[in-house]
Amino acid sequence: MTVHAPIHPTARRALTVRLATPRGFCAGVDRAIQIVERAIEKFGAPVYVRHEIVHNRHVVERLKGMGAVFVKELDECPDDRPVVFSAHGVPKSVPATARAREMVYLDATCPLVSKVHVEAERHHAAGCHIILIGHAGHPEVVGTMGQLPAGAITLVETAADAEAFQRPGDAPLAYATQTTLSVDDTSEILAVLKRRFPELPDPHKEDICYATTNRQEAVKRLGEGCDLVLVIGSANSSNSVRLVEVALRAGARDARLVDDATQVDWSWLDGVTTLGITAGASAPERLIQDLIDAVRARFDADVIEDAGERETVAFKLPRLLTA
Template sequence: MTKPPLTLYLAAPRGFCAGVDRAIKIVEMALEKWGAPVYVRHEIVHNRYVVDGLRARGAVFVEELDECPTDRPVIFSAHGVPKAVPAEAAKRQMLYVDATCPLVSKVHIEAARHHENGLQMVMIGHEGHPETIGTMGQLPPGEVLLVETVADVAKLNVRDPEKLAFITQTTLSVDDTADIVAALKARFPAIVGPHKEDICYATTNRQDAVKAMAPRVEAMLVVGAPNSSNSKRLVEVGAKAGCSYAQLVQRAADIDWRALAGVSSVGVTAGASAPEILIDEVLDAFRARYDLTIEEVVTADENVEFKVPRILREPA
């Protein structure tokens, strides 16, 4: 049987960002340096394939510090942790390595600086997401108020409208966040914003690539995990940019081929915690079913690299 023709537009950049790459490298280097098991508090990044691969090599993933023995190294995930976590690890004399993305750490430093200046913080983020929990946990209870939507801004009960600053989760939709920031500035004209956008370069770049791709395709697939904030935002951005079918898939096996019946153009991208091997797997699945033409949609060139902590670069 002749395969139907299909043009597949592949977003660039896509997949791993520098913070994710660094976090995975930290776990791998810790296993090399100290041997297994190495404990990791929370999933190092939100991707089952990555987590399972590291687990097979001797990483043990736990949700809380009290699940870790004191005589083995523990790594904090790329999403960041509340201040109380490293304090508790130090108190228990544990060897710990912080894999928090440097761009998330930048937001933590920002929040601490505003707090020192007597400002109450408003955080734009998703309730319950580990990055939001970690960032809000940098300051005492009540010092960070969370908003998720424009509607939440109207309900804010602040201590002093003249002494406010805002920060954001790094993996949000750029457009949605802009609307919330506008609402904050309209209600609290004195509110102080970050010197530089909190939403990270990788999130912005991946969303820009999706916006460029969306008008050219009939359907879009985002390779990523259902608990990955930046991956879910890519699906939303694709739908808002005019793509009538935008779907999140963890792997090629999750593709709903019936939903793609009759389409002649598909866009493929991947969240910042999805490895290239899973994108290749999706491309192979399309090749098996279609006479495939692949076109890359390039909107940015990424060459960011973050160093791993010194403790891992020093000899054992």
């Protein structure tokens, strides 16, 4: 239940607000949303989207208002309307079915997720059994596992899973990771796998996508000096949920995930002198500004933007939309 504190403009207490940098949309999310918008402009409504284009309720509702129809599976789409595949990626069978039905389709898979798919195929072609570090049922994991035949990939979710994993026969091993994981959790799992299977390659910084890494590093800085960290993002957004965990591990007294400013229970700020604010990679900047406005309405807020990584990455749109 949301509790709305009374606003007393003449009796507002001081509050330091630190904004994480970077925060909010990453290049892959921005590209995916643009693909849906441009498809609606080019082909008219409706344009179908298989699964949520990104995991954010506000983004999905706005695109619905423009003419996007979100479905779970391809068989819910008519043959004569365009369909967009979500940023999380899809199993190979999905575009294959779309081609067989002669559908117009646009693949909004984040290029960094596509990179994981390519690496998984390369490892498989080299005869390796692949360990995929990720969360069961997440669309990105479903998509990655769907690039290869059944049994070619084993999913490992925790360090305990890594301890229990058994090599299939004498196959050489390789690993891949879901792009939105906690960097620290992934390192812990990889440490177990490396101890048990020393031939595994050392982890690379880019195994977790740059945007996830940058946002987690920014939140670590917030957690070290904030009483409360508010993360704007939807509950089904893996990278947003991880930001809450990272903030708590870094030392924040409390950290909460909220869809938007209306979900803030203002009693959370009792005794708080320094508030940290960030947003997951699929959360629009306007939600952050709405939260800042709500804070300023209740407190004498000094808003400070933290120094952090400045992101300049941009991904190209599909040729079908730019021709």
